[in-house]
Amino acid sequence: MNSLKIGIVLLCLFVFAPPAFAKEAEYMVADPEMEKTVNAISEELRCLVCQNQTIADSNAPLAVDLKNQVRDMVESGQSQSDIIDYMVERYGDFVRYRPPMNTSTMLLWVGPFLLLLIGVVVLVVNLRKRTTVIKNDGDLSVEENERLQRLLAAESSAPAAKHGNLSSQKAGEEKS
């Protein structure tokens, strides 16, 4: 009788409380903290045989080999730049997803900010020019307007003059 009870209790424990028996899973790698470094470095490196993937993301055999190589080198205490240099020595700059800064990549790195500079300068110059071209609070003068209408009519076979965009636009601005 008692043994049956115990048996039932044990059974209940077994069925209803599996976590009590479960053990903590182990990490795939011995040192998960170090693996973070390995992953961070692997994400900078291109898998050469893949379409366009980092060796961290790829399961291709070469990517796995290179990732193991990275892990070995991290284990032996080499720095990220050592490891990247090692890879570049063997596979060229192609292997780096972060291109090095040198004469041939200067434009790549500086380009976006150069573009920004050009964009801002063009913007400011244009805005300043506008404010001097468009005088007396608003639109073109009557004469200018007429001349432009004539020009537009002459330029285009379409009935631009009848259309009268400038005048309607002017009306709009007065209201707003």
Added chain:
Amino acid sequence: MLRYLVPLIVFLGVAGFLLKGLELNPREVPSPFIDKPAPSFSLPKLHEPEAQFASKDMLGQVWLLNVWASWCVACRSEHPLLVQLSHANIVPVYGLNYKDEPDDARNWLRQLGDAYVSSLIDYDGKVGIDYGVYGVPETFVIDKQGIIRHKVIGPVTPSALDNCVLPLVRKLQQATAQTVVKRTEVEGCA
């Protein structure tokens, strides 16, 4: 007026590059080892695993190092050409048996003929990594000073062999320690 032409001019420039880009192969990665010393290694030989082959033993000779494996389909297609080359006795060809089971490799050579003076077992692919191998097959041309002068990516084709590899090998063989021969001197290698 001119500033309104800027977008057009920029676009035509980009289009020019795109046209040029159509001729390029984005997946072919040039080796950084060209004109650099071949990484030295020492590996067991496929047919006598207890004996070691050291790359520095090859100093003073021009030689080819062909990376191959029995699991590699493209190697099968280039192999007959390498066998022919070995019969011609122009240049010694060594095989780097890359990430392969030695038994499979020996069987493969038995079936297809052995083109190599000797094949070297790179079981874990470490020497492959040292040579920047990223696909099999690859073939390196190494000169008397142990400098890599050329790398064929993918199977060696008859035209690549006749127009680039063999002319380059001949020039390298004639060269002395003082004369430097680069692959750019051979038209077919460009």
Added chain:
Amino acid sequence: MIPEIGHFALILALCVAVVQGVVAIAGAQLGIRSWMVMARPAAQVHFILVAVSFVCLMYAFIYNDFSVEYVASVSNSMLPIQYRIAAIWGGHEGSLLLWALLLAIWTMAVARYSRNLPLDMVSRVIGVMGLISVGFLMFMLFTSNPFDRLLPAALDGRDLNPLLQDPGLIFHPPLLYIGYVGFSVAFAFAIAALLSGRMDATWARWSRPWTTIAWSFLTAGIALGSWWAYYELGWGGWWFWDPVENASFLPWLVGTALVHSLAVTEKRGSFKNWTILLAIFTFSLSLLGTFLVRSGVLTSVHAFAVDPERGVFILGFLVVTIGTSLALFAWRAPKVGLGGRFSLVSRETFLLMNNVMLVVAAGAVLLGTLYPLLLDSLDMGKISVGPPYFDAVFLPLMVPMIFLMGLGPIARWKQADLPDMASRMKWAAVVSLVMALILPFVMGEWFALTSLGFALAFWIVSSIVVSMSERLRKTASTNAGAGVLARIVALPNAYLGMNVAHIGVAVFIMGVTMVNTYEVEKDMRMEVGDTVTMSGYTFRFDGVTEVEGPNYKASRGQILVTVDDKTEAVLFPEKRVYFVQTMPMTEAGIDSGLFRDLYVSLGEPVGNGAWSVRVYYKPFVGWIWGGTFLMAIGGIFAVSDRRYRLASRKRKAQKKAAGQPAAGQSVADQTTAPVQSMERE
């Protein structure tokens, strides 16, 4: 027989497209009315023919006609029916046909919903779209015919790439293409304006709703693609800066600039040239994307089968289309007026700055995408440009733009007052700074970039709160009885839509910031019954069973997630092997929630019944797509604004009264519409 009908319909469609393009435009330029009226019927016939062709291809896919080479290359008899249909656009040829079909549909829509535009304008627009169609149909017929026969027929197909066998394929490409192709409408309007020489506020008004709709679809399409990659690729990334992703992102960036610049051109008549140029750029970048994907100049996970002949053809098409447009621009643009005056500090200026930032960002992405090609073609070596580069240059460009995004909507048109704006925004600034400092500590860890992300998200939201409350205060007097919600609903949809889209940006930034900073990832070796606990969730591995799908076998893991011993979710990550292409595929098990995703992917068996299992806790990751969909919804909502409908209703009424045909109506009364809208905003 059916495939031949499809092929023939395509040839006829090409002929009709030539007529649609040449006759309609020539008629408009020469002022020949009878030619111009051809445009609409031609667009209809063109649509019917392309649709017939598409249905024929669909028939071949549904009935497994493996004598059609394209069907044999991307389908298989074991493929479930929904993927057999989606496989139509699973490869190069069929996706081109989808492109052509969508272009025909957009053209039809323009023909249908432009009854009140002047006839010459409509025929030019339809004509330009016809010419674009000519290019695509020729490309298909000469280099990529989806109806080519395979003799002898294949016994079975080579199957759709397993990566694509996912509901994502059903929705992502069509949405994306609707967006790409939709920009052809904005492009066609711009070219029509250049051809007519009438580059005024009216064309901006006409093309604005079309552009916004296209933009919304593109936004949704990109978001869906990103979400698909997230759950399909098995490591939970959502953006990879892959060249083809960039190819969809470029038109999005410039299209976003266009949507904003159209607002200025419509309301204030300014930056007309710039807006036209943006419309050309946006569509050009859509075309460039097509080139990059289909020519093989770049390596990408998305690339189609490569054929240099195709590359040359598309490049030729690109040069003709874009080259002509830009030449036309260079010819016409110098004669365009400057539009209304505005001061250096004004909403106009803020919107222009937004344009500069967006276009520069697009320039940076384009530079990074094409730079390897550039160096290689100059024989200066091979390099890779990847995520580290884009992250490094994109972020600094976006930060000031997001900051301006908070200011733009509260700045007044024509002339804004900086001290006034500063005093209106001071609470918004305080709120965002406080949140930026507090939130990271609530979450447990502080990083400078995390704070920056929170600051920007709250800056956008609080600036919207400022703008909304100011608006509501104004309407309070006229609408005193109504509750706040009713008064919010009463605001114009265009204004609400803008705010929804902007909140979407804030939500997106929150998502990115949270998941980038506080994601937890563990790579475990799990035996049956093993548990792993992270962020309060306990994951228990309950083993792997073998299951069989319609055309694959899978190992399906079962993972029980509990919080304090209460079941939270059961996840079923899979590892599939498809029969035909024998490619192993991972299907992640995901439990999505409003504030976090639990993401589990199954690795390899590692002996003793144990598996390697990767477990992720991803806080707020859903906000990334939620925010993006909000942007898309905001766009659609804005288009539903009363003024678009009002204007058309009014015109209909006038039409009835005057008994005029719609097309012959004068333009003048339409230009009054933006005037009305200006009063309200």
